[in-house]
Amino acid sequence: MYYFLCVLAVTDLVLSTATLPTILNNFWFNSREIKFSACLTQLYFIHSIALIESGILVAMALDRYVAICHPLRHSTVLNNLLVAKIGLAMMLRGAILVLPYPVLASQWPYCRTNVIPYTHCEHMDVVNLACADIRVSRYYGLFVLFSFYTPTIFGSLTTRFGLNIPQHIYILISNIYLLVPPMINPIIYGVRTEQIRNRLLQLLTLKLP
Template identity: 70%
Template sequence: MADSNTSEFTNPSTFILLGIPGLEWAHVWISIPFCAMYVITILGNVTILFIVKTEPSLHEPMYYFLCMLAVTDLVLSTATLPTMLSNFWFNSREIEFSACLAQLYFVHSFSVIGSGILVAMGLDRYVAICHPLRHSTILNNPLVAKIGLAMVLRGAIFVLPYPLLARQWPYCRTNVIPYTHCEHMDVVNLACADIRVNRFYGLFVLFCGNLLDMFLIAVSYILILRAIFKLPTKDARLKTFGTCTSHLCVILAFYTPNLFGSLATRFGLNIPLHVYILVTNIYLLVPPMINPIIYGVRTKQIRDRLLRLLTLKGT
């Protein structure tokens, strides 16, 4: 371990983000789909928010949770994509130390918030299918607001130690981060200190955040499937299960790359760095882009409202 007293990076004012090491020659080309995905993310999620706000028939728990997810997706994308594009287009690689800590906080906290919202959406599907006559009384507006607030506070509080711990370490090795943006383990791995507390707390957040949420979603769908199999006809079972397909697609798109990135960072999976960076960026780019597309295509009320809006504009 380097001696923090002799290093010029003990208290770095900035970090250097390398982007995707090994693919520097392709940064401009990679930026094209990244930028396209960001534009689609903004248009899609803003459209969802507008449609739900202006359509009274969509003022239901399912669509309130969908709006929360849309806001989460917008924040998650905006916290990272401008930094990436600035690096790719203008070779602007410096990021201030405080800005780096703020970025990693927003990335991880809104990832936890998004995971919690998926649990809330699973709860909504469970109540709608297993207790349809009591859905409006169980999931009333005050309870929906409390669930949303609880998910936001959980993400904000769980991740708060990340920047607080990262700020206290001496950084005497280097201030170069071989990545597209600041994330918790990528930053603290540069510290000249025993960072086991960061690793253990990161695993705690992983288990009490994503893994616990996945367990709760799995339990809700076991109960949902039990209720579906009790329905009298095949058509009824398929129609009822069809109301869950959008949520299931979003779950797979969110958790698969998210878990891969978390486990690869902590356990050092033997994969090329540029492959790891590209795959782990997927959970920041793809889910926020496809979530409004999935719900727009699969949800009749949203699709009909969007078609009416487009028809009015075309006349």
């Protein structure tokens, strides 16, 4: 569980690092431009880290299942080697599945407006600017999103099918699923873990006069 919590914390940190500077640039310095290569890089990290995070949450659920249903066999079933393999598989899953996103997006010709109504680069918002048949990107994106996070599916479907959703609601939803989980994950999975909570209380007690 501690290994998974560590990986979850790192993924949350990377996700915030990939998006927060752009968002702050937009609001603080009115900087509304990003290079195409940087946009594709941000796009890749956003979607790959989100996939890695979902895999880590599944692995944590498996760890809790074994701990509750087979407590005496927990250390033998989920040994260090298996945990390392699970973590590596989740990271490769996210890194490989999302790789076609920027690869395909970089191949399309772009002749329309270069304005994205977003604070960051989203996959479908970028490829929708292309002057080509982007059905490959659309279908592959839906395949990757199947049984994925609900806010992501909502945002993806509204982009694909042009649902009549107010733009500010659309942007709010996209920012929520990028910024809120990294803020609440340490509370849900860290502070609520008894050993971590007790250690934090010990540290706070030692610092008090």
